[in-house]
Amino acid sequence: MSRKNVAVIFGGRSGEHEVSLVSGQSVMRALHPERYTVVPVGIGKDGRWWTGEDAMSFLRSSEGAPRRCLLPPEPGRNILLVDDGGRWTEQPIDVVFPVIHGSNGEDGTLQGVFELAELPFVGAGVTASAVAMDKVLQKRLHREAGIPIVPFLHYTSHDIALRAEEIAREIIEKLGLPLFIKPPNLGSSVGITRVTDADALADALRHAARFDRKVLAEVAVPEAREIEVAVLGNEDPVASVPGEVVPSNEFYDYDAKYVDGASQLLIPAELPEGMDERIRRMAVEAYRSLDCEGMARVDFLISRASGELYINEINTIPGFTSISMYPKLFDAVGIPYADLLDRLIEFALRRHAEKQALTRSYTPKEDWYRHE
Ligand SMILES: Nc1ncnc2c1ncn2[C@@H]1O[C@H](COP(=O)(O)OP(=O)(O)O)[C@@H](O)[C@H]1O
Ligand SMILES: [Mg+2]
Known part of the structure; x- marks a missing residue:
């Protein structure tokens, strides 16, 4: 088996950027060197992509001279485009290992780019990533599967802006205290408040609403x-x-x-x-x-x-x-x-090979669309 080029992608624009750098470094160090050639790909907090030996040190401490890179969404090319002094060169990629936590990394958006490029990638696909990112949607699917979840309510951040006090009263009435108030699409506990006092609830709702377009209120599991x-x-x-x-x-x-x-x-x-x-x-x-x-x-x-x-x-x-x-x-x-x-x-x-084997196109019998 020939050595595979593995693009390890780390960093990203979420509040979990720093955590991702540490995860990405561990993955790159541990990949069996006789089986893989690591292609480091760092995404800055500004969303720009960097590659080369210095990509990690650049994101960590602005040191080194990494090169800009892009992943073209065209299918079947299996490359990164790398800026080589103003000229774009091609770096072959066999598989992508995304190690970006949170939004724009774990939520299906990045996975969508890999899907468009038809590149094999590690981890959940677009739909599972997106649903797992959203704590409200994932709870609904767990409930449907008969998996026990805590009682919860959810609101739009727009509603919170208009009537936080009224919503706070409704939540206390239906769920009681103590509660956890969360922005449902975040991670690393960012924006989450444990509320034990009814007077603190409206502020906790407004705090969560700063991070997300939805707010989740759930019963705190005792001890x-x-x-x-x-x-x-x-x-x-x-x-x-x-x-x-x-x-x-x-x-x-x-x-x-x-x-x-x-x-x-x-x-x-x-x-x-x-x-x-x-x-x-x-x-x-x-x-x-x-x-x-x-x-x-x-x-x-x-x-x-x-x-x-x-x-x-x-x-x-x-x-x-x-x-x-x-x-x-x-x-x-x-x-x-x-x-x-x-x-x-x-x-x-394996997943990639199975997906490639699926029938993807349908050719209509008539050229009906030409006459429209
Ligand atoms: N319903 C709950 N009851 C008790 N503790 C909770 C509850 N929800 C969250 N927590 C606490 O808050 C932490 C972060 O919440 P979680 O929903 O896992 O968000 P994140 O995606 O940020 O990890 C949990 O690890 C746990 O300590
Ligand atoms: Mg958690």
């Missing part, structure tokens, strides 16, 4: 334990063992996730008899309910008070540093980081 499962595969996905996050803060906010380094990951999670199997089965059902492919991390909340289990959310491009939950969960079941990357690339290539 929640956070359990996460890694899922891998296309039509026959497998689940890892469940792991537990013990956040260093009141909830798993941005600082607890990345900054203070004090949150703990317990692998495997210690769970009551039978719960382990139930969660793994539910993780695969949730993955299927959204049509996920390649990979996803499925997050659950268990109430310490009642023992009740709920799905919280699916992330289609989970944190991918070597100490992140997703790779560590598979490491725990005997799939080391570099082998996990091999499998993800394999799933990407």
Whole structure:
């Protein structure tokens, strides 16, 4: 087998830009060098694309001299166009490994570019990415699949601007307290508030509305334990063992996730008899309910008070540093980081080959459109 050119794409325009740099660096370091040639592709916060050895250092600290690049959306070319002193040269690409979290990376938009270019890519396709990005839409599909979700309400940010106080009263009446208020299309806990006091609700709604065109209000799971499962595969996905996050803060906010380094990951999670199997089965059902492919991390909340289990959310491009939950969960079941990357690339290539084999065109019997 010849070495494949893998474009690892990192950075991006979301609030998770920095996290993505760390994930992207880990992936590039770990890819088996005898199987792959890494083509680093960094997307700046301004949305510009860079490649070359210096792409990472440039995004991290504005150092080095990377080259501008573009991915043309024309099908079948399998290239990046690279600016070579004012002339565009072609860098061949066999498969893309996007490691961009959040909007414009994990939400189907970037995946749409790969689809147009007919390039194989790692992870969920356009639809699953978009639906998983939207916490309201994904809850609806989980509900339809019979997977337990917490009671929730959602509003447009436009409504919040017009009548936040009235909406706050309605939410308290229907859901009670405490609550979580979220912008449904974000990640890394940005814009999320835990509300315990009715007087603070309208402000929490307005805060979430600054980040998104929708606002989600959901019942807080009492004394929640956070359990996460890694899922891998296309039509026959497998689940890892469940792991537990013990956040260093009141909830798993941005600082607890990345900054203070004090949150703990317990692998495997210690769970009551039978719960382990139930969660793994539910993780695969949730993955299927959204049509996920390649990979996803499925997050659950268990109430310490009642023992009740709920799905919280699916992330289609989970944190991918070597100490992140997703790779560590598979490491725990005997799939080391570099082998996990091999499998993800394999799933990407297989899906691509299957899609290429589909019938894509239809030729009408008559030239009816010429006469219109
Ligand atoms: N309904 C809930 N009950 C208890 N804790 C919650 C609830 N929703 C969110 N949280 C807490 O907030 C964190 C971030 O919420 P989440 O919906 O996972 O957003 P993000 O996509 O930003 O990770 C969770 O990891 C958890 O600590
Ligand atoms: Mg989360």
